[in-house]
Amino acid sequence: MDELTQRQIDILTAIIREHTETGQLVGSEIIEKKYKLGVSPATIRNEMVALEKKNYLQKAHFSSGRLPSPKGYRFFINNVMKEKELSTVDEVAYKHSIWDEREKRYRMLSQASRVLAQRTGLLSLVATNSGELYYAGTYHLLEDEDMFDNLISKQIFERLDEVNFWAEILRQTHVSREELYFILGTDDFRDPIFDSCSSIFGDFEAEGIRGIIGVVGPKYLKFELIAPQIRFFSHLIEDMIKEQK
Structure with missing residues (x-):
């Protein structure tokens, strides 16, 4: 370097x-x-x-x-970056936001994507190694001037139907062995949407289920605010899956 x-x-x-x-x-x-x-x-x-x-x-x-x-x-x-720690109030709010759905994994993961989208104002996704894919916040793509580009929006919406696309991100996240996986450009993940977008994903693994939760947004994400939210949510999901056995 x-x-x-x-x-x-x-x-x-x-x-x-x-x-x-x-x-x-x-x-x-x-x-x-x-x-x-x-x-x-x-x-x-x-x-x-x-x-x-x-x-x-x-x-x-x-x-x-x-x-x-x-x-x-x-x-x-x-x-350089110093993450902004989540307050106890935020942590409790996150837990309560998906607590009622904890008994059914698909409902819990779907709710998790909705809550993360609401909290970050970004497109949020959850994908698992069993082929599950949940997303929320597509309307944020239309609210952001930099994301509201016909080509960018079209490419992202197309990817939302491609389970294999997110499965490959899941694989790379797992291989990286990093707690958080940052996609900052096409050198990190070779797809044209990352010419214009960035992503952060956290992974979770429990009871044979491996997955990712994260966001897709413009290049200038507020990484220090979003990263701790994704880290907390990925740990929370992992703990809740363990409790489902």
């Missing part, structure tokens, strides 16, 4: 935070004014060029602004 100076890390972090907040291209002026890094716009521009050459940033053809690349997001997630 390319070495980054602390200043480059600070600038990359500021760009990611700004892009996550606005969904827009980020220029040096806004970074200088808003994030008070103690360097001039010219210095920030030079560092942005260096970050682009190292593939941490991407440049749009029609603007001088930059976007974080999948590599940039990966660096941020692995080295």
Whole structure:
């Protein structure tokens, strides 16, 4: 991995935070004014060029602004991001939201996808190794300007009917042996929807059932807020499946 100076890390972090907040291209002026890094716009521009050459940033053809690349997001997630812990109130609310459905797995998993969609404002999915697929929040695709693109929406809606597509993500999540599996671009999962989308999945495994729960959304997901929700939900589902035996 390319070495980054602390200043480059600070600038990359500021760009990611700004892009996550606005969904827009980020220029040096806004970074200088808003994030008070103690360097001039010219210095920030030079560092942005260096970050682009190292593939941490991407440049749009029609603007001088930059976007974080999948590599940039990966660096941020692995080295900078601090997850926002769920409060006890949130944990209790999550548990209560699916508690009444705990006796029937299919109802519990379906309800879990609905609750996660409501909480995150994103398309939420649950898939298992027995071919079950539940999703909720498709309307969020139509509410988000960046997701409401005819081609992107069409590709995602097509994938919702492809059990094998999500089964492959389940397989890769399991193989990765990571608690959370981040899909930040097509290098992580070779499908054109991830040119424009990102995903986070958590896995669960109990009583011979292996599955994933996660979300699909724009590139600029609020990873530090969404990741702990998915982690908690995946553990909760695993515990509830164990209790069903």
